[in-house]
Amino acid sequence: MTAAGVVLGVVLAAAVVVVVALPFLRDPAPADDRLDAPTPAEEQRLALAEERDRALGALKELEFDHRTGKITDEDYRRDVGPLRQRAAAALRRIGEPSDAVPEPRSDREERDVTDAQPVPEPAPPPDEGTPPTPAPVPEPYPPPDEITIPSPTPPQE
């Protein structure tokens, strides 16, 4: 083995040992060495957030499918009420997210649920009164993690 090889090998091994030991070197006596795994409450909150995203996503998808002609007005009227109720219930369950990460100003037009306006009342079932006008859909349905809250549209009387 050449001298350069030996030196490089030693340097490599030393560097590796330092990097691997870094968490212990940086914090030799931590107050808390536990892995910050989610608590049951946090897991519950995550599950609710997923449910909220699914509900809102389904609602938005329904609007987009209606606007692009994939479902008839009749089908839309049948489905929109229950979906709005589901979305409203999901938003209600998750509560006021005071610990959410603040959103940049430039994204205000795409508010997430964490700073959502008051939850809209669910639309009346399709068989009660005039069917609701489809809420304006600003964009096609995104995956659940790209969800934005549609502006609450009061049902027309």
Added chain:
Amino acid sequence: MADLGRAALVVTLGLALYALVAGGYAAHTNRRRLADSARNALVCAFGSTLVAALVLLAALARHDFSFQYVAAHTNRTLSTGYALSALWAGQEGSLLLWLLILTGYGALAVFVNRTLLRDLVAWVVPVLGGVASFFAFVLVAVASPFKTQVPPVDGAGLTASLQNPYMVAHPPMLYLGYVGLAVPFAFAAGALLSGRTDERWIVATRRWTLAAWTFLGFGQILGAHWAYVEVGWGGYYAWDPVENAALMPWLAATAFLHSVMIQERKGMLKVWNVVLVALAFELSVFGTFLTRSDVVNSIHSFAKSPIGGWFLAFVVISSLFSLALILLRLPLLKARTKLESALSREATFLYNNLLLVALCLTVLWGVLFPVLTQLVKGETRTIGRPYYDFFLRAFGLPLLLLMGIGPLIAWRRTSVRALLRTLAWPIGVSVVCGAALVLAGAGSSRPGLIAYTFSAFVLATIVVEVVRGTRAVGSVFTLVARNRRRYGGYVVHAAVVLLAIGIAGSSAYGRSTEQRLLPGQTMRFDGYRLTYRGVTRVNTPQALETRAHLDVSGRWNGSIATGTNDYKFPPEPNKKVAIETDWLRGEDLYVIADIRNSGAVYFTVLVKPLVNLIWLAGIVFVLGSLVAMWPDAREQRRLVTRLAPARASA
């Protein structure tokens, strides 16, 4: 420097084992610093593997024949580019590349997710460490690329068929695909191990899966083009076991990319998705096993060595591990919702999944059949092209049709009336197209006609979808920008349509003839007139290049040369075909020559309609994938918002 390479691999093995053992212990006992240390070990494993790879690359560039690997795969006349590509020309180098990509992917994946998904990453690290340990062990103990010898005057040279630009790119692309599937597998296994089967592992690996799938798909197209221009038999896909080995994980990953959307939207198919991820990963390792062992006869299985047994053991152990893990966590994977209608987007995804997995398993059976007959009956029985072609038509054509129907069906449920209304235009277009094709004489092949008609249907649905979506939001750019996954997916669908048209055109409507000619004689075929002028022989430092020259007139005018290169290092013949492309028709005139000493030449002439659409499909496929996986700042911020509360309060 070989010692440095060896030392670096030993360091990698130690680090990977540390990531496996210490990482597993840390995750199990909930120790933060130890988990961080194991994660750092995985990142360092990439660094030490990179050192080993650089040592080998430097030896290849310097033609350092004291390295057995360098002497076996290069020689002094080889250009630097091809000399460097010899990193993946042999078994040991290929395995080193596997490990380099695996540790690189792994390091990046755990680094990117270290803050938001720390608890999940703690379990991902030991899984990736386990996979890396296996490859590092094989490289250290079984197939080292750093074996040395007394340097010979010159090396054996690079296999002739590998001296092709497509072969420089094809293997790394496949490896980026194969190995990339380890990341979603590790995150899925990490989620199961931690008992947290929410969607975080899917969100974290979405782009990794898409990238691996893109590399694997594009790598196969590159390989097909290499076979077409270099192997010289007139085709591009021979259902060779090693070609199939790349196709199988790609099919499983395709199924996963569709079914995962159902889990994201409906919370369903959790078991199915982890099974698909595990299947795709196991098939990718199985593909490597096929290439590295001598269990199947293939032009690709260049490496016959004892490592096949190690790979088989790894496939078996990791498959059992995955199966046990899924069974153990089955109660956590139960869906809380049900399929609402058989006429819904999610239902078409399910049908698509069943067909993709059926095709995947059919190909797997075709690959394993010779091995099983050898084991059971003591004689090798192979399955030929008719078997694969039959199942490609049986499963592929319905898949093509579903690709058109799926996007036009609403999520949850749709009525027959609405469906017929949305399908009216695409059905009309495909019927008109089919009728025009019959009038044009395309009825000679029923599968070809069906493939063309279905392709017209799918293209029409894509156009209808984009037009309606644009009307709904006002601009096509807004439409695509706000849902890149969906519209990138449609571009990929368009690529699959181009692929289907190319395959149907070149196989169902391809024409060929064979004729013996003496100098001065002429043959006519399919509108071409070919006159054989004579043979030339040129002796270069690399090869004796023998060419038969033909003057062509008729549908194309010019001269072509086709023949053989008799390479000297290593001594082997390699066919050189003549290909003339008519870009307007997308058609190739493909001529193969079998030159005899008597002066006569046996010419095989093939006309391959639309074959160039297959290569175009590769480019469109990559573009569509890029659109689908392009980073979206809004999406990232929303993810942070969804996951941050848990982190912040922890």
